[in-house]
Amino acid sequence: MTIDIEVNLIEGLRQQSPKAQQQMLGRYGNAVFAQVARLVPAVEDAEEVYQDVFVKVFKNINMYDATQSSLKTWISHIAYNESISFLRKKSVQLIYYEDREGEAEKLSESEVEATFGHPNPETVQLIRAAIKHLPPDERAVITMFYYEEMSLKEIAYVTESIPTTVASKLSRTRKKLCKIIKMLQS
């Protein structure tokens, strides 16, 4: 999307134009729904959160600052917060692996790189199974980095954090995934 189109879209949203709102849903709807569905497991709940996200976006469009982030990142930030607060509010029971004893940290970087680096379909399936054992926030961060290819700064903006924290979180999550894979293999 060129800058001009985005500027026009934001202007239309500020005027609460239904046309601009529909245009926005067409452009960002799928990505937002995917982001929400990643964090909120039930589809009905994800739909509810999705609607809340866009209602909030339309309502607070005047608060969007183009100098701080792109429109997409700003919407992702709202979607992430809405999803996390929904999970907290609903007290959704989630079972995930927590490395209390810090065993994942003991894994060497070469061992982790070997697990993720060498293409292997079996390992891919193991990783998919392992991702399901991650807590929602870690799953969101790793997806934003590897799938949406967002920068550390953007991820930090979405998660209301700082880039160094995001970097250490990513590193920790990689090792944790490796540990879960090893556990699944054994």
Place this chain on the structure above:
Amino acid sequence: MTEEKLNALRQQDTNLRDAIWQDETERPQMPADLNERLMQRVAAQKEKKQRRIVWPWIAAACAAGVLMIWLTPPKVTETDVVAKQQPKVEKSVEVVKPQTAEAKPEASQPVEETTIAVKPVKVSPAKPTINKLLAQETSVTEPTAAPMAEEAHQDLAVAETTKSQPEMVTLTERDIPITRPENYRYTPEELALMKKQANEAYLKWVELELEIAKFDLENTAQK
């Protein structure tokens, strides 16, 4: 871990990337009518908001009007104060009169008791025979003398009580609300009127006493 290193890892971790990619592609798609439902919800909220906008203004206008009426102080000028004081004197006259009129029928029943009470004061106890006669005769002459005496006593009593008890403002303030400081006491006009009434009553009482004494003397002279 630096950003450059992480970016390099992003390219290297092919297994991880593939896994996440497969996960995302297998994720359930967004329902087709979800955006439509969302737009309906937004439109409904907009309508609700527009409705809400009107009501607070109407309510605020009503409240402001009521407050303005309620809080506007009455314009009190000196002429108003004088005008209010003038009719108050007239009212006090009106109020005093019905009370004396009311007192009359109540006092008319125990006439005998009052005359009997007067007797020992006026007649000396050394003449019991005269007393008996006097009692018989006074009972005959009572209808003319006693009501007058009673009336005089009542007027005097009212005048004295109003004089001695200035707190009984209720006499004149039945119709006037006790909200203004000028209504807390009698006005000079009211006091003058009450004094005049008391004096008149006292004179009547003295005249009556004189008549009784004269009558007694005539009786004793005849005997």
